[in-house]
Amino acid sequence: MSFLQFFWYAVICFLFIMFLVLDGADFGAGMAAKLLAFRPAESNMIVRSISPHWDGNEVFLVAAGGSMFATMPFWYASLFSGFYLLLFLVLVSLIFRGVAFEFNNVAETPKGKNAWMWATTLSSTAAPFLLGMLFTAMIQPVPMDNHGNIFVGLFNVINPLSILGGIAVTALCLYQGLHFFTLHANGIMRYRAASLAGNLYWAAYPVEVLFAIALFFETNFFEEHLLSTLTLLVLIVLTTFWGHLSTGMHKEVQAYVANSLTIAFVVMLIFVGLFPHVLIAQNPVNSLLIKNVSSSPFTLTVVTIVLCILLPILTAYFIWSYIIQWKRHDLSEFENTDKGAY
C-alpha cells in the first residue's frame, strides 16, 4: 500500500466523520422537529437553527462518495452496486429530507406545513438509520465473487449488527441535533432540548454494549485488530458518558464536542476495523484490499494536489459561515408569524 492510498483511505474516513458530525446535527434537529416540539412555532425554531447549514453539510457525503469514486473506484463500484436497495432507500430519504425544508417553508396552509414537517422528521430519522445499517452491513463478510461483485441476500443487510448500527447512528444524530439546537436557542426550548438529550443518553449504554457483542460475533474486528477495536469501544463509552454528564451539567459546548467525538470514534472503529481491506468476502481470497481497489498513482497525485489547495480555503469559509450565522433564537420570533422557519 502506498502512502497516497493510505492517505485517501484516511481522507474518506475523515469526510464521513465530518458528514455525520455536521449533517448528523441536521438529521437530529429534523427528528426533534416533531419529537421535541408540540407546536409549529417550536418546530420552526428547531429547523431554523440548521436551515443555513444542512445543504453545505450534506456535501460532505457527496464529497465522500466522489472521493471514493476518484481514489478507490473498485470499492465504490462494488459497494454501491452490492448494497443496491439499501443505498436506494438512503437516497430516497435524503431526497425527501432536502425538499421537505423548502416545501415546508413555502407551504401556506397549516396542513401543508404540518405534512412537510412530518416529512422532515421521518426522512431525518430514516436517513441516519439506513446509513447506520449500510456502515455496519458493509463491514461484515459478504458473498462476493472474484471480480468484486457482491450478491447480498436479505440477511446480509438486515441482521442484529446492522439493526443495532442503524439505531446507534440514529441515536448519535439525535443527540447531536439536540446539542446543536441548545447552542442556538434561548429560553424554555433550550432546556427542554437538553433535558430530552439527558434522558435519551441512558439508552446509549445498552445499545453500545449490544453493539460490541454483535460486532464480536458478526465481524472479524476482534481477530484482526483486537487492541484498536477495544480501545475505540472504550473511548466510545467514555465520550458518551462525558456527553451525558455535560448535558446534565448544562455544559452545552462540551456536550456537543463529546458527542462529536463519539461519532468520530464510531466511524474510526469501522475504518480501522476494515483496514487494510475495504470489503470482506465470505471467501477470504476474494476480499478487496485498499492496494487493489485504488486509482493510479497519477490520479491520486492529481486529486491530492487539488485537495491540498482547496481544503484550507474550504475550511475557512465553512467555519466563517457558521460563525457569522451563530445566534440564539427566541421562541417569540416564531410565534404569530406565517413566515415559517425562514
Next chain:
Amino acid sequence: MFNFALNVLPFARFQFAMTTIFHYFFIPMSIGIGLSVCIMETMYAITKNKIYQTMTKFWGRIFLLAFAVGVVTGLIQEFQFGMNWSQYSRFMGDIFGAPLAIEALLAFFLESTFLGVWMFTWDKFKPAWHALMIWLVFLASAASALWILTANSFMQHPVGYKLTSSGHVEMTSFKALLTNQQLWYEFPHVISSCIVTGSFIVAGTSAWMIFRKKSVGFFRKSMRLGLVLGIVGCLGAVTSGDLQSGYLIKDQPMKFAASEGIYNHTENPAPWSVFQLTNTKTHQEYGKIEIPYMLSFLSYHKFSGSVAGMDEANRALHKQYDGKFGKNMDYSLNVNVLFFAFRLMAAGFGGLTFIALLGLWFSRRRKNTIVKQKWLTFILFLATFAPFVINTGGWLFTELGRDPWVVYGLLPIAKAVSPSTSPASVIFTIIVYFLLFVTLASCMVFYAKKSLYKGPESIDKTIDYDNDDPFSKEAFNK
C-alpha cells in the same frame, strides 16, 4: 428466483435517462434564474432602488425551489454510477472520479455554503456584499457544470489516457482532460442554454402575470430583463452549437450524418433537409423538404463541400474497431430522434429569439402597451416551457449519438452495466423514482405558482408595483 432471462441493460439505461433528464430540468433552471437574481441584486446594489430588492427576493424564492429539487435529484447522479454501472465505474474510475470529486470539493461546497449565507443575511451585509454571495453561488454552479462536462467530454472524446493491461483506462494527463476540445465546445453551449432556460422562466411567468394584469410595472421590468438575457443566451447557444457541429463532422461523422438523416455521400454543394422521416431498415426517406446549399453552409460556412453519409461512417467505424470489438458491433443510430432533436434545437433557439425580440419591442415604452398585447404575453408564457424540451432534445442528441459506446471507442454500453444488479431491483427503483419525480415536480410547480401569484406585494407592501417607475406620481390606470 425468477429467471425470465430479462436483461438488466435496457432498464439501467432507461433509469439513467429518466433520472438525468429530470435532474436536468432543474439544473438549467437554477443556473439560469440564478444569473437573473445576481443581476437584479447587483442593480439594487448600484441603484439602491427598492424595486430591485423586491425583484431579487421574489425571483429568489423560485430560484430556491428549483435549487432544492436540483440538489436532491443530483444525489442520485452521484451514486448511480456505482449502483447501476459498476463495470463502467471500474473501467473509468481513474478518470471519471477525479472531476466528480473536484466538483464536490470546489463547486458544491461553495454554492451550498454561500447560498445558506445569502438566504439569511439580508440585514447583515451591505447590498454589494450580499450580492457577492449570490454571484459566488452562480459561479460555483457554473463551475460544477464545467467539471461534470469534463467527465462527459471524456466519454464523447477520450483524451489524456492509456489502457492498462488489466483492461481499464488510466489518466496520463490532467491537463489534456481540461483542454479537451469537446469540453470547450460543450461548456459554452450548456451554459448558454441554462441562461435561456432561466431567463425564459422569468420572462414567461412575468408575461403571464402581465396577461393577468397583476403588478404590471414590476413584471414588465422582470420580463424585459429575462428577455434580454434570453436573447443573449439564445445567440450564445446557436453560435456555440454551430461551432460544435463543425467539430462533430470531423470528430463523430456518424452522429453528424445521422442528425442530417443522410446515408450516402451528399452531392456538392449539399442541400439541407428541413423535414424527413427515415426508415432505418430500408434507408428510405419520406416527406423530405430540402433547402439547396444549406448543409454545405451549415457545415463549412461556405456554399460548397459535401458531407459523408452514414454508410461511409459505418464502414470507417468497422474498419477502425472490428479488430478489437469484433464484427458484430452495431454502429447504427436512432436517426429519427437525432434528426428531429437537432432541428428542435435550431428551431427552438430561433423561435425563442424571435418572440423575445417581439416582447422587447412591445414593452419598450414606459406606459404599459404590453398589457394590450394579450396574444404576445400568452405566447411568451408558453415559451416558459420550450427550453425544457430543447434541453432534453439536446442531451438526447449528444448521448444517443454516442451509441453503441459509453466511452467513445473504448467501452460499449453493454459492458458497462452492473453484473450483480437484478432487473427486478432496477425496475422497482424506476417505479419508485418515477413516482417520486411526479411528486417533486407537482409540488415544485404548485408552490412556484403560489409564490408567483402572491406577487411582489407579499415581500414589500410599500412600493407601487403597477407603475413602471416607483418614483413617478403618474399611476397606471387600470
